Amino acid sequence: MPLLPKNPKRRKxxxxxxxxxxxxxxxxxxxxxxxKENINLFFSPSQIAAGEAPLNRTFRIGGMVAxxxxxxxxxxxxxxxxxxxxxxNIPVTYNKILPDLFREGQGIVAMGKLxxxxxxxxxxxxxxxxxxxxxxxxxxAVMDAQKLQSTLKGN
Amino acid sequence: xxxxxxxxxxxxxxYLLAERLIPWLGWSxxxxxxxxxxxxxxxxxxxxxxxxxxxxxxVHVPAAWMSMFIYMVxxxxxxxxxxxxxxxxxxxxxxxxxxxxxxxxxxxxxxSLWGKPMWGTWWVWxxxxxxELILLFLYLGFIxxxxxxxxxxxxxxxCAVLALVGVVNIPIIHYSVEWWNTLHQGATxxxxxxxxxxxxxxxxxxxxxxxxxLYYLYAMLLRVRVKILESEKDTTWMKELITGAKK
Numbered sequence: 001m002p003l004l005p006k007n008p009k010r011r012k013x014x015x016x017x018x019x020x021x022x023x024x025x026x027x028x029x030x031x032x033x034x035x036k037e038n039i040n041l042f043f044s045p046s047q048i049a050a051g052e053a054p055l056n057r058t059f060r061i062g063g064m065v066a067x068x069x070x071x072x073x074x075x076x077x078x079x080x081x082x083x084x085x086x087x088x089n090i091p092v093t094y095n096k097i098l099p100d101l102f103r104e105g106q107g108i109v110a111m112g113k114l115x116x117x118x119x120x121x122x123x124x125x126x127x128x129x130x131x132x133x134x135x136x137x138x139x140x141a142v143m144d145a146q147k148l149q150s151t152l153k154g155n
Numbered sequence: 156x157x158x159x160x161x162x163x164x165x166x167x168x169x170y171l172l173a174e175r176l177i178p179w180l181g182w183s184x185x186x187x188x189x190x191x192x193x194x195x196x197x198x199x200x201x202x203x204x205x206x207x208x209x210x211x212x213x214v215h216v217p218a219a220w221m222s223m224f225i226y227m228v229x230x231x232x233x234x235x236x237x238x239x240x241x242x243x244x245x246x247x248x249x250x251x252x253x254x255x256x257x258x259x260x261x262x263x264x265x266x267s268l269w270g271k272p273m274w275g276t277w278w279v280w281x282x283x284x285x286x287e288l289i290l291l292f293l294y295l296g297f298i299x300x301x302x303x304x305x306x307x308x309x310x311x312x313x314c315a316v317l318a319l320v321g322v323v324n325i326p327i328i329h330y331s332v333e334w335w336n337t338l339h340q341g342a343t344x345x346x347x348x349x350x351x352x353x354x355x356x357x358x359x360x361x362x363x364x365x366x367x368x369l370y371y372l373y374a375m376l377l378r379v380r381v382k383i384l385e386s387e388k389d390t391t392w393m394k395e396l397i398t399g400a401k402k
Binding site for chain 2: 010043044098099101131138140
């Protein structure tokens with residue numbers, strides 16, 4: 001290896017740096033694996049259905065707003081919807097202003113408490129944006145293509 | 156190969172090389188930023204979901220990339236300084252720190268401004284946002300440590316070690332959105348399959364990213380030159396250079 005220093009002192013220092021990075025790296029890796037659950041910002045509906053989420057304590061739930069599940073009250077801001085990860089659905093109620101991006105099929109993260117009745121009472125709803133960026137016409141084209149595909153499959 | 160590196164890593168050659176590069180870097184930065192901003196803010200189409208607000212991506216994403224890139228440059232040159240005792244490597248590391256800190260802050264502030272209308276909150280303690288905040292603290296720690304130690308070489312060594320320890324944060328920032336459930340969305344451009352962004356939106360982003368990178372080189376070389384002027388002021392070549400320039 002022509003790049004390695006010939007001077008033994010320098011070799012030693014280089015080795016020490018390598019050890020330092022490996023050491024710190026594995027320490028942090030172990031710590032993050034141990035803390036994995038705590039670093040997660042939210043629980044998925046499946047986790048909640050499996051009883052992993054704490055009862056009567058504030059936590060966050062994340063998933064998609066289930067299609068056709070949003071029901072708004074005509075007198076107040078009260079809104080009911082279901083959060084899904086396609087496997088399980090969790091019902092959520094909320095009575096404050098929803099973010100701009102909130103709509104059916106949109107990813108959201110809601111903070112609140114799970115009641116005894118299995119309904120999640122949210123005190124804050126945040127929209128989770130996806131990583132796709134495209135002009136409206138392109139989005140329309142994608143939707144049309146998907147529709148066409150599903151009708152073709154249906155036949 | 157080593158003699159080549161040592162020649163260019165000498166303060167004198169580095170100083171003269173930087174002098175020649177700086178105007179080129181400065182002008183290319185200016186052109187790229189003007190073109191990139193015009194393309195990004197005016198020409199690029201609106202987003203199907205976010206409307207006009209997504210345009211902050213043209214500052215936010217390049218700034219976030221730079222915050223990590225500069226940290227890697229800082230840590231690498233810190234390691235080179237530790238092992239080979241090359242003065243210029245230490246100068247590059249210490250000149251990079253404030254620029255990197257500024258880009259990190261810019262990424263955090265623009266992200267926050269975007270987060271309020273889109274997510275509904277200025278800040279949330281998710282893994283991506285928190286690890287980027289830690290990166291800012293690493294930069295600030297580097298700067299503070301450097302100014303706290305009087306002796307220049309001791310300061311450079313201590314800072315290099317700090318920078319190297321902090322390297323572990325870089326993969327965490329990048330993969331945080333995959334390893335954990337976060338509010339921040341996943342990677343759009345820096346992923347293995349094709350970018351999840353229309354080409355007409357992607358090109359201005361890449362122009363801006365290149366512009367930011369050249370700006371960093373420009374600002375970093377300016378700062379390194381000042382450091383050389385300061386540390387080499389008693390050498391013969393510097394005296395000759397300065398008095399020669401006056402004649």
